[in-house]
Amino acid sequence: MVKEALRERIEAALRALLVAAGDEDALPEFAIEVPRQKEHGDFSCNAAMLLAKRLGRKPREIAEELRERLGDAGGLVAGVEVAGPGFLNVRLAESGWQDLLHDMIAAGAHYGRAKESGAPRPRVQVEFVSANPTGPLSTGHGRQAVLGDCIARLLEATGCDVTREYYFNDGGRQMRVLGDSVKARYLEQLGRAASPTAEALADPEQAWAEERDGLPVVFPKDGYQGDYISQIAASLVEREGESLVDEPGEGRFREEAQRVIFEDIEGTLTRIGIHFDVYYNERSLYDEGKIEETIADLRAAGLVYDADGAVWLKATARGLDRDRVVVKSTGEPTYLLPDIAYHREKFRRGFDRVIDVQGADHIEQFPFVREAAAVLGIDPGRIELVMHQFVTITSGGERVKQSTRRATFVTVDELVDDVGADVFRFFMIERKPDGHLDFDLDLAKDKNWRKNPAYYVQYAHARTHGIERKAREAGVAMPRAHGFDSGRLVLPEEIELVKKLATFPEVVTRAAESREPHHVAYYLREVAGLWNPYLQDGDRHRVLSEDEGLSAARLGLALAVRNVLASGLDLLGVGAPERM
RNA sequence: GCCCCGGUAGCUCAGCGGAUAGAGCAGCUGCCUUCUAAGCAGCGGGUCGCAGGUUCGACUCCUGCCCGGGGCGCCA
Numbered sequence: 001m002v003k004e005a006l007r008e009r010i011e012a013a014l015r016a017l018l019v020a021a022g023d024e025d026a027l028p029e030f031a032i033e034v035p036r037q038k039e040h041g042d043f044s045c046n047a048a049m050l051l052a053k054r055l056g057r058k059p060r061e062i063a064e065e066l067r068e069r070l071g072d073a074g075g076l077v078a079g080v081e082v083a084g085p086g087f088l089n090v091r092l093a094e095s096g097w098q099d100l101l102h103d104m105i106a107a108g109a110h111y112g113r114a115k116e117s118g119a120p121r122p123r124v125q126v127e128f129v130s131a132n133p134t135g136p137l138s139t140g141h142g143r144q145a146v147l148g149d150c151i152a153r154l155l156e157a158t159g160c161d162v163t164r165e166y167y168f169n170d171g172g173r174q175m176r177v178l179g180d181s182v183k184a185r186y187l188e189q190l191g192r193a194a195s196p197t198a199e200a201l202a203d204p205e206q207a208w209a210e211e212r213d214g215l216p217v218v219f220p221k222d223g224y225q226g227d228y229i230s231q232i233a234a235s236l237v238e239r240e241g242e243s244l245v246d247e248p249g250e251g252r253f254r255e256e257a258q259r260v261i262f263e264d265i266e267g268t269l270t271r272i273g274i275h276f277d278v279y280y281n282e283r284s285l286y287d288e289g290k291i292e293e294t295i296a297d298l299r300a301a302g303l304v305y306d307a308d309g310a311v312w313l314k315a316t317a318r319g320l321d322r323d324r325v326v327v328k329s330t331g332e333p334t335y336l337l338p339d340i341a342y343h344r345e346k347f348r349r350g351f352d353r354v355i356d357v358q359g360a361d362h363i364e365q366f367p368f369v370r371e372a373a374a375v376l377g378i379d380p381g382r383i384e385l386v387m388h389q390f391v392t393i394t395s396g397g398e399r400v401k402q403s404t405r406r407a408t409f410v411t412v413d414e415l416v417d418d419v420g421a422d423v424f425r426f427f428m429i430e431r432k433p434d435g436h437l438d439f440d441l442d443l444a445k446d447k448n449w450r451k452n453p454a455y456y457v458q459y460a461h462a463r464t465h466g467i468e469r470k471a472r473e474a475g476v477a478m479p480r481a482h483g484f485d486s487g488r489l490v491l492p493e494e495i496e497l498v499k500k501l502a503t504f505p506e507v508v509t510r511a512a513e514s515r516e517p518h519h520v521a522y523y524l525r526e527v528a529g530l531w532n533p534y535l536q537d538g539d540r541h542r543v544l545s546e547d548e549g550l551s552a553a554r555l556g557l558a559l560a561v562r563n564v565l566a567s568g569l570d571l572l573g574v575g576a577p578e579r580m
Numbered sequence: 581g582c583c584c585c586g587g588u589a590g591c592u593c594a595g596c597g598g599a600u601a602g603a604g605c606a607g608c609u610g611c612c613u614u615c616u617a618a619g620c621a622g623c624g625g626g627u628c629g630c631a632g633g634u635u636c637g638a639c640u641c642c643u644g645c646c647c648g649g650g651g652c653g654c655c656a
Contacts (some may be wrong), residue, residue: 031596036598040599044598174655310654329654361651363650389649389650431594451604
């Protein structure tokens with residue numbers, strides 16, 4: 001808000017300068033930023049340097065003229081300096097910062113978020129998790145779940161109408177193997193089959209048609225080995241006895257496994273505060289003829305051809321490095337074809353923009369979907385990919401080994417059992433999506449608020465309530481938004497806090513536009529990093545003192561800090577407790 | 581071999597083409613005993629993987645190379 005006002009003033013000065021020079025071209029895209037060094041003022045502007053070549057003048061000379069034309073910018077500015085190669089360093093009047101505090105408190109939970117404008121909000125779909133129901137959610141899914149949900153929250157905060165969607169496939173080979181795995185355990189538990197040896201399980205290439213102790217081994221190649229499979233089998237033994245011995249794996253066994261596992265996944269998601277608006281089943285695309293339609297349209301557009309008994313997507317015609325099979329020679333589509341049909345349906349359903357959140361192992365697929373969609377008449381610029389890298393877990397300075405095949409991976413549920421949903425979410429969102437995430441289990445388990453960054457931020461928030469409780473005990477009321485004299489906040493650490501709070505709207509905008517929620521987490525650490533020491537150093541500035549006016553001003557500051565911390569934590573889906 | 585992502589302090593990581601590259605933890609020094617649980621102040625610590633290029637200006641953009649992770653199926 002301050003920055004925008006300043007930008008308008010500088011633009012006006014710039015325009016005047018250009019007109020005086022007889023230059024009618026557009027204004028340069030100059031930047032206004034908060035300098036790293038405090039001596040460089042509150043904001044610095046690089047406009048003069050950008051114009052040096054165009055006007056054939058020295059940048060410092062242009063900056064000097066800009067400075068004169070800017071004046072005091074209607075009382076907003078306390079001082080402007082020309083510095084370095086031609087920067088315009090602007091120092092704002094202290095009262096400007098103090099006034100801002102009242103506005104922040106008055107805006108309440110809306111501070112930093114898009115205003116209700118009445119204009120139609122863009123409809124955005126965020127698709128994430130989308131794990132097929134073959135097992136519990138792993139840490140990689142967990143990261144994706146938190147990332148997708150935070151992006152959705154940020155988009156909502158910046159004025160979008162968001163749909164959270166989970167795409168899954170309960171048919172296909174994967175699910176047959178799942179059913180067969182459950183049946184194998186079922187037969188084992190009934191004493192009708194032998195359990196495969198550990199060596200055999202470790203090597204999916206090994207033959208399964210072996211026998212042990214006179215019993216056949218029926219465990220499928222690449223079968224699912226987790227304990228949860230045995231548990232599902234055990235419940236079937238208990239409820240159905242031996243009646244399912246002749247049932248095929250892909251019948252009741254698959255159905256039961258899918259039901260139980262999906263319930264488990266939804267339960268896990270609920271635990272970490274994630275709710276989907278739509279669960280979209282790939283199978284419905286078949287049932288509604290969308291697959292047929294898509295292949296026909298691709299064919300009509302000349303983007304598919306037949307070879308080797310299969311149908312290929314002519315991706316090389318769209319600049320990709322190879323073609324891909326969309327219908328196997330068996331007549332069964334590959335994963336790619338329904339994915340294309342699915343994306344087309346997304347836009348038919350009215351979304352203006354579609355965001356796919358996917359793990360790094362999945363991204364190879366994306367260009368094919370995008371190009372096929374483009375051929376089907378969809379603007380590829382409206383399909384967006386947010387890719388994230390994997391998660392490793394560190395404990396005792398060592399990496400915890402994970403293997404999907406042997407089902408020794410750490411599940412989201414186990415982590416949440418250990419550290420709680422809030423810490424889990426905070427740690428999962430702290431890193432930028434396209435970097436590896438090292439989940440430090442020891443630090444996450446540490447209850448010390450000074451060490452654990454999630455608690456550090458939450459505690460900074462709780463402390464504002466602690467102060468309020470203290471104030472109430474002393475019979476002091478919390479001030480209203482404009483009911484205190486912010487001019488009493490003159491200490492450098494107080495002004496610094498206000499300045500930091502003032503940048504919250506920019507942080508939200510940037511995090512939303514870049515689809516990088518970690519900016520919010522970092523920002524919250526910075527706010528807490530100012531607020532916690534401020535309170536700790538109570539000798540120099542107690543919030544509650546004999547001086548009523550000063551107490552009110554500092555309580556106002558506490559309210560603004562609370563506002564921003566609560567709002568930021570909400571954007572991350574992390575709780576903001578009133579006491580800890 | 582090709583494609584994607586990383587490489588920044590001892591460790592984990594921020595860094596929106598700008599000025600003297602930052603935070604937390606760890607280490608060192610001094611002070612202090614809390615509006616909630618060892619805090620506060622300070623110090624040391626860097627060839628921003630390497631080499632070119634673009635630019636008034638590059639950790640940031642481009643090209644090549646090195647290292648690490650992932651992906652390159654008629655799997656999903």
